[in-house]
Amino acid sequence: MEPSSFSCGHVAFVGAPNAGKSTLLNRLLDHKLSIVTPKPQTTRKKITGIYHDSGSQIVILDTPGIMEPKQSLHESMLEITRRSLRECDLIVGLIPMQKGEEPFDRAFATELLDLWIRPSGKPFIIALNKADLVPESTVSDAKNEIMETFRPIAVTAVSALDGRNIDELVDLIRPLLPLDEPLWPDDILSTEPxxxxxxxxxxxxxxxxxxxxxxxxxxxxxxxxxxxxxxxxxxxxxxxxxxxxxxxxxxxxxxxxxxxxxxxxxxxxxxxxxxxxxxxxxxxxxxxxxxxxxxxxxxxxxxxx
Missing domain, CATH: 3.30.300.20 (K homology (KH) domain)
Structure with missing residues (x-):
């Protein structure tokens, strides 16, 4: 019997508030599932979105942004993110590109990797989001720096806003998922009521x-x-x-x-x-x-x- 070419599993999107996790989820699903506003900390709870194509089913866990907790609500939001990291098979860390001298927030990227992603013990990919904001040469240099510094399985640069390299992200995720059959019918976009x-x-x-x-x-x-x-x-x-x-x-x-x-x-x-x-x-x-x-x-x- 030949091995299945289909793959399925849970993928957690993690990053700072306003890194573009919800916009990326909506782009992947081609449907507005997560609410999106210009204000940070819009997402407060985990939202499960289900991406389907002929070769994969990706159960995406869109998590609240990682920030310094100032009250019990923030602590509860961070616990939701920790729980999602425990539940997932693969992590996609979103690091937004930015204009200016620093192509991305290096201090936060280090915190994200060292305090959140690596301790989970899960395989991870880094997606440099908002790649439309900076020149291609800056994107290339940032990808090389991320790979050399943090050693993810892969680095890709995407734009959740205009859809750049979304297919490439799916191609990177697909072979890292553990299951060979779908968990949900292909007409289901989310498990939330x-x-x-x-x-x-x-x-x-x-x-x-x-x-x-x-x-x-x-x-x-x-x-x-x-x-x-x-x-x-x-x-x-x-x-x-x-x-x-x-x-x-x-x-x-x-x-x-x-x-x-x-x-x-x-x-x-x-x-x-x-x-x-x-x-x-x-x-x-x-x-x-x-x-x-x-x-x-x-x-x-x-x-x-």
Missing amino acids: ERFFVGEIIREKIFLMYGREIPYSTEVVIDEFKEQHENDPRRKELIRCSVIVERNSQKQIIVGAGGAALKKLGQAARKEIEELLDRPVYLEIFVKIRPDWRKKKNLLKSYGY
């Missing part, structure tokens, strides 16, 4: 619509998710959710004058939720105050951290 992505869409809109500390001090909890009027062919999905904030002043900003900001948030979120679910939605958003929720481990656990 619909209600998870509904909450993420609302959270993304908060990141995009509000400034300063507001996005970081909010959490979204789906309280109710059900169909109503089952005998009505025009029935809408009923979704009730709570936006959690820490202070009354934050609640006032989320709601806005006369409720205008909250209404705008609901309209933007509902439009994308309906596209996701492919059915009409009745969305209710309430704003609740939970003082210092980011520091309280019992609340964090109840919110899924």
